[in-house]
Amino acid sequence: MALLLGFDVGSSSIKATLLDSQTGAVIGSATSPEKELEIIAKKPGWAEQHPQTWWENCIAAIGKIKAKTNFNAADVRAIGISYQMHGLVIVDKKQEVLRPSIIWCDSRAVETGKKAMKAIGEKKCLSELLNSPGNFTASKLKWVKDNEPKVFAKIYKMMLPGDYIAMKMTGEIKTTPSGLSEGIMWDFKKEGLAGMLLEHYGISPNFVAEQTPTFSVQGNLTKDAAKLLGLKAGTIVSYRAGDQPNNALSLNVLNPGEIAATAGTSGVVYGITDLTKYDSKSRVNTFVHVNHTGNKPRYGVLLCINGTGILNSWLKHNTGTMDYHQMNELAAKAPVGSDGLAILPFGNGAERTLENRNIGASIHGLNFNIHNRSHLLRAAQEGIVFALNYGLEIMHNAGVKVKTVRAGHANMFLSPLFGEAFSTVTGATVELYNTDGSQGAARGAGIGAGIYRDIKDAFAGLKPVSRIEPNGRLTKAYQEAYKKWNNVLEYRLSNKE
Numbered sequence: 001m002a003l004l005l006g007f008d009v010g011s012s013s014i015k016a017t018l019l020d021s022q023t024g025a026v027i028g029s030a031t032s033p034e035k036e037l038e039i040i041a042k043k044p045g046w047a048e049q050h051p052q053t054w055w056e057n058c059i060a061a062i063g064k065i066k067a068k069t070n071f072n073a074a075d076v077r078a079i080g081i082s083y084q085m086h087g088l089v090i091v092d093k094k095q096e097v098l099r100p101s102i103i104w105c106d107s108r109a110v111e112t113g114k115k116a117m118k119a120i121g122e123k124k125c126l127s128e129l130l131n132s133p134g135n136f137t138a139s140k141l142k143w144v145k146d147n148e149p150k151v152f153a154k155i156y157k158m159m160l161p162g163d164y165i166a167m168k169m170t171g172e173i174k175t176t177p178s179g180l181s182e183g184i185m186w187d188f189k190k191e192g193l194a195g196m197l198l199e200h201y202g203i204s205p206n207f208v209a210e211q212t213p214t215f216s217v218q219g220n221l222t223k224d225a226a227k228l229l230g231l232k233a234g235t236i237v238s239y240r241a242g243d244q245p246n247n248a249l250s251l252n253v254l255n256p257g258e259i260a261a262t263a264g265t266s267g268v269v270y271g272i273t274d275l276t277k278y279d280s281k282s283r284v285n286t287f288v289h290v291n292h293t294g295n296k297p298r299y300g301v302l303l304c305i306n307g308t309g310i311l312n313s314w315l316k317h318n319t320g321t322m323d324y325h326q327m328n329e330l331a332a333k334a335p336v337g338s339d340g341l342a343i344l345p346f347g348n349g350a351e352r353t354l355e356n357r358n359i360g361a362s363i364h365g366l367n368f369n370i371h372n373r374s375h376l377l378r379a380a381q382e383g384i385v386f387a388l389n390y391g392l393e394i395m396h397n398a399g400v401k402v403k404t405v406r407a408g409h410a411n412m413f414l415s416p417l418f419g420e421a422f423s424t425v426t427g428a429t430v431e432l433y434n435t436d437g438s439q440g441a442a443r444g445a446g447i448g449a450g451i452y453r454d455i456k457d458a459f460a461g462l463k464p465v466s467r468i469e470p471n472g473r474l475t476k477a478y479q480e481a482y483k484k485w486n487n488v489l490e491y492r493l494s495n496k497e
Contacts, residue, residue, distance in 0.1 A: 002451055003027060003075045005062070005231075006441030009054050009083040009165055010243065011047075011103055012036045012265070016061035017438035018071060021446050024461035027071060029438065030064035032057040040100060045107040045349070048100035051089050054161065055168045059228050066230050073232045079169065079221070080239035080445030082246035082437040083162030085182045088140040093156040095167060099148065102140045103161075105306070107350050109139035112146075120200055122280075128187050129194055130299075132282035135356070137183030138194075142201040158207045162240045169229075169237055170219025175209040181288040182242050188276050188286075191294055214241055214290045215448035238448030243437055244270045245290045245300055250440025251406040251433055252459040254291050254298065259405045259428070263412035266348065267308030267388050271301050271400035283353045283394050290444070291455065301400045303391035306348035307361055308384045309411050314347075315380055319373060328415040331377035336421075336474055337481035338375045340365045342488045343383035353391045354493065364488045384412065385421045386485040392426055404429045408436055409465050423468045425478050430468040 002021040007014060013036060017029040037057070040048040065071070086104040091097055102108070113133040117125050125132060133139050137160065145152045157173045160183065167173050180186045180193065185208065187194040198205055212218045218237045226233040241249065248260040248270050259271040274297045278286055289298040316327060346354065347361025363379075392402055405422075409432040412418045423430045443458045452458040 001075045002077045003071060004078055004080070004442040004446045004451070005076050006080045006438040006443070006445060007058055007061070007082065007165065008243065008246075008437035008441060009058065009081065009161055011039065011049060011084045011105070014054060014057040014061050015436065015438040016058065016065055017436070017442055018065055018069070018076070019439060019442040021077070021451050026439065028065040028069040030061045030068070032060035032064065039103070047103050047106040049103055051097050051101050051161065051164045054165060058165060062229050062231070073230060076231055076235055077451060078236050078238045078445035078449035080441035080443070080448070081162045081165050081237065082241055082243050082441040083160065083165065085160070085242035085244060086136050087161040088137050088144070089159040089161060089164040090141070090144065090151070090155045091157055091159065091173070092154050095171070095173070098151050098154055099144070101161060102143075105349060106140070107135055109143045110135045110350065110356055112142050113139040116142075116197065116200055120196065124196070126278050126280065128189050128196060129184055130188050130276060130278040130286040131184050133184050133197055134282060138185050138197055138201060138203070141203060141207075145202065155207055157209050159209055160242070162242070163209055166218060166237050166240055169221055169225045171222050172219040173209045174212040174218055176212060176214045176240060177292065178214055178241055178245055178288045178290055180208070180211070186288060215239055215444065217448065236449055239441060239444030241290050241441075241444065244268050244302055245287065246437055246440045246444065247408075248272070248300060249290050249444055250435045250437060251408070252462060253406055254289070254455065257401055257403060259400070259402060261405050261407040263308050263384065263407070263418070264410070265308070265310045265313070267305040267384060267412070269303040269388060269392060269395065269405070271395055271402070273299050273301055273399040275299070275399040277399040279394055279398050281355055283355060284391065284398055285352070286398065301395055301398050303388070303395050304352055305345070305384070305387045305391060306351055307345040308387070310348050311343070311345040311361060311380050311384060312412065315377060319376065324414065327377050328417055330374045331381055331415075332417045334374040334378040336477040337484070338379035338382060339370050340367070340484070341371050341375045341379040342485045343379045344489060344492060345380070345383045345387050353387075353394060357493070359492055362492065378417065381412070381415060381418045382421055382481060383485065385418065385425050386482050388422065389425045389482060390486065390489070402426055402428045404431060406431045406433060408432070409434055410436065419468045420471055421478065424470045424474050425482055427470055429470075431464040432466045432468070433462060434465050435462060
């Protein structure tokens with residue numbers, strides 16, 4: 001038996017899944033810790049985590065699988081890693097972490113990126129990087145350089161979170177072109193490291209980890225790591241990717257016109273194109289996709305809405321003792337458009353689609369004589385859908401066309417109302433699958449190890465569990481509701497100081 005092991009290293013938890021490479025069946029999966037991982041916020045807008053905590057929970061998660069399944073370690077042929085994007089991990093020559101990781105939702109480097117964009121020139125940045133330097137990994141390292149010079153002086157290498165986990169497994173410090181692009185350190189014209197931005201920031205290219213292909217033998221488990229993980233020393237690590245490119249892989253979204261979506265705490269739509277186009281305001285971002293090659297370009301255009309499922313979660317904890325299923329049933333009792341009630345879900349920090357503005361979440365049109373809890377719950381789900389559609393309109397101009405959207409049968413897509421609203425508003429067919437990031441990482445490992453003949457072979461057994469088509473009877477009502485919601489957003493943007 002050839003088993004594949006995938007880790008999904010998130011900011012909330014770490015999930016591990018063991019797959020049978022031949023059937024695609026899940027042998028075992030586990031999440032650690034039971035409660036969400038702590039995010040350290042020493043100042044407003046800051047968000048940090050200790051990388052060692054990720055590693056400890058990788059060990060704990062595979063330990064849980066071992067306890068439940070008692071698999072043979074020798075059967076695990078390859079390991080894949082998915083990870084939270086845009087984080088910064090810095091180590092010294094002894095591979096010791098120098099400070100907590102500045103993670104994806106930390107906004108301290110926003111001004112750093114803005115200054116770089118202005119100094120380098122908008123046209124040059126966008127034509128070569130396809131993005132503003134923004135609040136991404138390179139800008140976070142520049143912040144360390146400017147604000148923590150003693151720490152900066154000790155740096156040997158900078159890494160992304162997944163690179164750190166791979167280092168703990170193999171002792172080797174490597175990264176991928178896709179990873180460099182998510183840190184805004186990839187030159188799309190030269191197909192290589194963005195020396196222009198690093199030079200502007202005064203950052204040595206020697207800090208950047210050695211490049212390795214996304215699908216490749218990237219190292220072998222050391223004896224120490226194998227002992228901690230309960231695996232066989234020498235087991236290969238053969239795949240790593242950021243969580244959104246990996247989510248697309250897990251859904252077999254690899255070619256132009258294919259789109260992946262998630263709607264957990266934040267909402268993401270990730271569409272594939274072969275065009276090096278960009279949004280002039282960097283409201284959506286373009287990255288190198290996992291299957292990109294120079295001869296066959298594949299880019300992922302990423303739309304992120306920070307405030308999606310977190311709004312639904314907030315309502316769950318502050319509007320009574322209902323579970324999500326009960327909330328979905330109650331929301332469905334209100335009509336499309338929620339009788340004029342509109343909710344902007346932007347309450348989880350600065351939003352890229354709003355040009356990095358933080359306008360907060362807000363409720364509009366509330367009428368005490370009309371609206372009740374069902375209206376509130378429906379308006380929340382509709383507001384999330386409308387926010388995603390607002391971003392999709394931007395993506396369209398960046399070369400992504402929406403026809404079919406694939407998503408995991410999880411989070412907000414467990415709500416029939418949400419699924420129907422998303423399909424009807426966007427006009428896309430939605431296909432839902434029973435898969436997740438850790439399964440995608442396991443399949444990626446099989447591709448990188450050569451266990452599968454090709455990518456198509458890796459997904460032979462993956463079939464949709466349900467398909468949602470736009471509801472023609474409700475199209476007009478949703479269009480009117482979206483127009484009203486969009487008017488509220490534009491008014492809010494124009495009047496937000």
